[in-house]
Amino acid sequence: MSKKTKEVLHDEFEQLANELKGSANMEHKSKSKSSREHFIFYISFYESIMAMDKRYRIRALQVLCEYALYDKSPDPTLPKPIELCFINWKRLLDAAKRRYDKKVALNMLPNEDKQIEN
Numbered sequence: 001m002s003k004k005t006k007e008v009l010h011d012e013f014e015q016l017a018n019e020l021k022g023s024a025n026m027e028h029k030s031k032s033k034s035s036r037e038h039f040i041f042y043i044s045f046y047e048s049i050m051a052m053d054k055r056y057r058i059r060a061l062q063v064l065c066e067y068a069l070y071d072k073s074p075d076p077t078l079p080k081p082i083e084l085c086f087i088n089w090k091r092l093l094d095a096a097k098r099r100y101d102k103k104v105a106l107n108m109l110p111n112e113d114k115q116i117e118n
Helices: 003-022 043-051 054-070 080-108 111-117
Strands: none
Touching: 003 043, 003 054, 043 054, 043 080, 054 080
């Protein structure tokens, strides 16, 4: 991918994120125990969203963020391009969450138990 293409995609993605932030569809979410502060955003997420038709991009980013941050599964009437991408996103997000939860659990163990685990 050329530098110019990356710059154009970056600008489009930035615009997309701003639209999503101001979107009327995005309801205010209060923090709960199941919500997360952050998630790993892989370049493959970005590339798959930018490869979609423009009419799907905001919805795809919304689906990705709602699953990653709030464990909210998308509705069954999801457009096919988003559904196909979500299958892969889910696998990556779930694996990252398992790794994170394992590290958190290990950090809760007393020091001598940590040495056994490593």
